[in-house]
Amino acid sequence: MRVGILTGGGDCPGLNAVIRAAGRRVMTRGGEVVGVREGWKGLVEGLFEPLGPREISGLLPRGGTILGTTRTNPFKLEGGVEKVLATFEREGFDALVAIGGEDTLGVAARLHAEHDFPVVGVPKTIDNDLSATDYTFGFDTAVSVATEAIDRLHTTAESHNRVMVVEVMGRHTGWIAVVSGIAGGADMILIPEQPVSIEDACKELRRRHERGKDFSIVVVSEGYELEGLAEADDVDQFGHARLSERGVGAALAREIEARTGYETRVTVLGHVQRGGSPTPRDRVLATRYGLKAADLVEERKFGRMAALHGDEIVDVPLAEATARLKTVPPDWWSVAQAFFG
Numbered sequence: 001m002r003v004g005i006l007t008g009g010g011d012c013p014g015l016n017a018v019i020r021a022a023g024r025r026v027m028t029r030g031g032e033v034v035g036v037r038e039g040w041k042g043l044v045e046g047l048f049e050p051l052g053p054r055e056i057s058g059l060l061p062r063g064g065t066i067l068g069t070t071r072t073n074p075f076k077l078e079g080g081v082e083k084v085l086a087t088f089e090r091e092g093f094d095a096l097v098a099i100g101g102e103d104t105l106g107v108a109a110r111l112h113a114e115h116d117f118p119v120v121g122v123p124k125t126i127d128n129d130l131s132a133t134d135y136t137f138g139f140d141t142a143v144s145v146a147t148e149a150i151d152r153l154h155t156t157a158e159s160h161n162r163v164m165v166v167e168v169m170g171r172h173t174g175w176i177a178v179v180s181g182i183a184g185g186a187d188m189i190l191i192p193e194q195p196v197s198i199e200d201a202c203k204e205l206r207r208r209h210e211r212g213k214d215f216s217i218v219v220v221s222e223g224y225e226l227e228g229l230a231e232a233d234d235v236d237q238f239g240h241a242r243l244s245e246r247g248v249g250a251a252l253a254r255e256i257e258a259r260t261g262y263e264t265r266v267t268v269l270g271h272v273q274r275g276g277s278p279t280p281r282d283r284v285l286a287t288r289y290g291l292k293a294a295d296l297v298e299e300r301k302f303g304r305m306a307a308l309h310g311d312e313i314v315d316v317p318l319a320e321a322t323a324r325l326k327t328v329p330p331d332w333w334s335v336a337q338a339f340f341g
């Protein structure tokens with residue numbers, strides 16, 4: 001079989017580990033693997049690179065993606081879908097492994113549903129917001145970067161009696177904020193799913209300071225709705241605004257200082273959360289997903305995505321994974337909340 005493999009959307013640690021694992025299994029079975037460059041753009045414009053045993057070796061600890069990535073949406077480009085189908089046919093591909101989040105896999109699901117396109121998916125994103133899987137790879141690494149940052153901010157917060165606001169990524173879900181906040185012992189966590197008002201947040205901080213704690217750590221997700229903050233208007237081909245542009249962390253820090261009088265500083269973690277080497281957990285998850293994707297290709301189970309259910313790697317319909325965002329459920333929130341104030 002001649003199998004194409006692409007990485008789309010924001011990069012994250014573990015992409016190369018999937019390429020390595022899927023590539024290894026396809027090659028072991030006598031198949032041929034071709035790298036499609038820069039996500040769906042590579043199939044629109046015909047950008048490829050051959051992947052042999054040499055190209056896929058040494059990839060396990062390597063961050064980013066050796067194939068490059070973009071947020072190209074063929075459904076938004078004039079003749080984009082026709083180009084994807086024609087390129088795929090011309091190159092003699094039998095199957096495609098698409099590694100991505102809701103946008104990249106949303107395109108894969110539509111191509112499969114509307115054109116019977118032979119694609120399988122692998123769930124990637126630091127945001128952990130894909131449905132039908134317990135975890136996406138990349139999330140554990142982002143949480144571990146954010147947790148380390150929170151630990152470091154604790155010591156300086158304590159020395160200066162300050163409130164430290166830490167802005168983390170996550171788009172419209174608060175997974176990174178909640179899990180790193182619990183792991184780092186945050187005193188307040190603000191996420192899109194739980195609209196705690198700035199007034200209530202400040203009340204909790206005052207309560208804490210009245211108990212004799214002179215410093216606080218506040219973790220805020222980039223998608224948290226802060227009253228009065230303007231929406232970012234720069235959107236990508238999937239209609240997503242660049243949330244980091246809103247500056248929710250800085251605005252929140254100003255508001256906390258104005259309302260409480262406590263000296264406040266902000267740290268925006270940004271793309272540091274997406275860079276560097278994957279954690280062991282992400283390496284293993286990415287490897288298991290890559291092997292499963294190769295198995296799905298071999299079995300011609302197209303329109304499916306590798307997924308984690310408990311400790312098992314299973315496969316689920318791509319359409320189910322991309323139907324809606326997986327938001328932080330109330331029981332996770334109540335674990336975080338037990339330590340506020």
Ligand code: F6P
Pocket residue numbers: 010101125126127169170171222242243244274
């Ligand atoms: O989806 C992953 C993610 O890192 C989000 O958490 C964030 O909002 C977005 O991508 C940032 O995108 P970009 O790299 O295009 O600035």
